[in-house]
Amino acid sequence: MIPIPTPDAAARADVRRRLDGKTKPRGSLGRLEELAVAVAGIQGTSRPDVQKKAVVVMAADHGVADEGVSAYPADVTRQMVLNFASGGAAVCVLARQAGADVVVVDMGCRVAPGGVLDRRLGPGTASITRGPAMSVDQARRGLEAGIEIARGLAAKGVRLIGLGDMGIGNTTSSSALAAAFLGASPEDVTGRGTGVDDAGWKRKVDAVRRALEVNRPDPSDGLGTLAKLGGFEIAGLAGVALGAAASRVPVVVDGLIATAAAFAAFKIAPALAGFLIPSHRSVERAHPALLEAMGLRPLFDLEMRLGEGTGAALAMHLVEASIRILDEMATFESAGVSDTGK
Numbered sequence: 001m002i003p004i005p006t007p008d009a010a011a012r013a014d015v016r017r018r019l020d021g022k023t024k025p026r027g028s029l030g031r032l033e034e035l036a037v038a039v040a041g042i043q044g045t046s047r048p049d050v051q052k053k054a055v056v057v058m059a060a061d062h063g064v065a066d067e068g069v070s071a072y073p074a075d076v077t078r079q080m081v082l083n084f085a086s087g088g089a090a091v092c093v094l095a096r097q098a099g100a101d102v103v104v105v106d107m108g109c110r111v112a113p114g115g116v117l118d119r120r121l122g123p124g125t126a127s128i129t130r131g132p133a134m135s136v137d138q139a140r141r142g143l144e145a146g147i148e149i150a151r152g153l154a155a156k157g158v159r160l161i162g163l164g165d166m167g168i169g170n171t172t173s174s175s176a177l178a179a180a181f182l183g184a185s186p187e188d189v190t191g192r193g194t195g196v197d198d199a200g201w202k203r204k205v206d207a208v209r210r211a212l213e214v215n216r217p218d219p220s221d222g223l224g225t226l227a228k229l230g231g232f233e234i235a236g237l238a239g240v241a242l243g244a245a246a247s248r249v250p251v252v253v254d255g256l257i258a259t260a261a262a263f264a265a266f267k268i269a270p271a272l273a274g275f276l277i278p279s280h281r282s283v284e285r286a287h288p289a290l291l292e293a294m295g296l297r298p299l300f301d302l303e304m305r306l307g308e309g310t311g312a313a314l315a316m317h318l319v320e321a322s323i324r325i326l327d328e329m330a331t332f333e334s335a336g337v338s339d340t341g342k
Contacts, residue, residue: 001329004271007041013045022329035322042250050160053100055309057164059109060122061230065169069204071194085194094313108232119145128211132228139227146239151238154247161244163258164309174260176208176229179285180217222267237261245275252312255282259290279315
């Protein structure tokens with residue numbers, strides 16, 4: 001669908017060499033050093049820059065919400081979009097602290113909230129327990145919308161993009177995607193989402209099981225599985241990941257929903273994995289397994305499960321810190337410190 005470049009090996013090697021020349025034992029900053037190396041390879045330069053950042057928060061409603069799988073009513077999706085637009089949500093607070101813009105996109109709320117980017121594919125998906133969530137054409141248009149948004153941000157100088165989501169019922173859709181892609185049982189990949197009780201969790205598990213039985217997704221078909229089990233915002237976020245990677249912009253992935261979107265995109269273009277920076281380990285059951293299947297390790301675990309891009313916004317601090325070490329830390333030569341580690 002879209003060509004993904006290869007991370008620049010020469011840029012990676014040069015940054016690793018520069019880090020080895022800083023006033024510290026080699027490799028002593030651990031994964032912080034690996035972050036700088038990864039960003040350099042993704043951006044294709046030994047002078048990586050992440051000053052301009054954005055978190056793309058995509059929102060849509062899910063038909064499966066009517067199956068009693070959430071602790072909140074579907075109306076909350078639209079209400080929270082308005083909260084994002086006014087800057088009052090958690091991701092807005094954390095993004096401001098990280099110096100990142102928040103780009104809010106309506107991919108398909110039941111009632112259009114207005115005041116945000118409109119890329120609506122419809123008034124929410126159909127229930128995955130009764131058939132496909134959307135058509136393949138809608139899924140493709142969702143991908144294309146996300147690609148266009150990511151490329152537009154890159155053209156404006158954004159050099160780090162985070163993925164965020166909003167959609168009542170979307171942990172159920174994401175769990176279904178995880179079950180399909182990973183060949184896992186519904187019980188093993190279904191968590192409590194917004195905090196449902198035991199009865200609510202059983203309804204979620206049952207909804208995922210019925211979705212798999214009704215739709216019979218082919219796990220090798222990323223686009224088809226996305227159409228059958230996903231959400232409009234999940235399709236859009238998958239497109240953002242693809243568009244950012246194609247533009248050599250690192251993608252900071254949030255929790256379960258953003259990771260399910262990234263995984264669908266990864267099934268479409270496996271080279272995407274080299275452009276993903278996983279932020280945190282969510283308490284949602286499917287999340288670690290999806291990351292592991294892409295060969296990714298999260299940066300931190302704060303027992304978060306909110307979504308919205310909150311983990312991605314927090315991780316941006318670490319990404320920027322890694323580049324600041326590269327740019328601002330003294331070298332052995334400049335500081336007059338003996339380097340005995342050669």
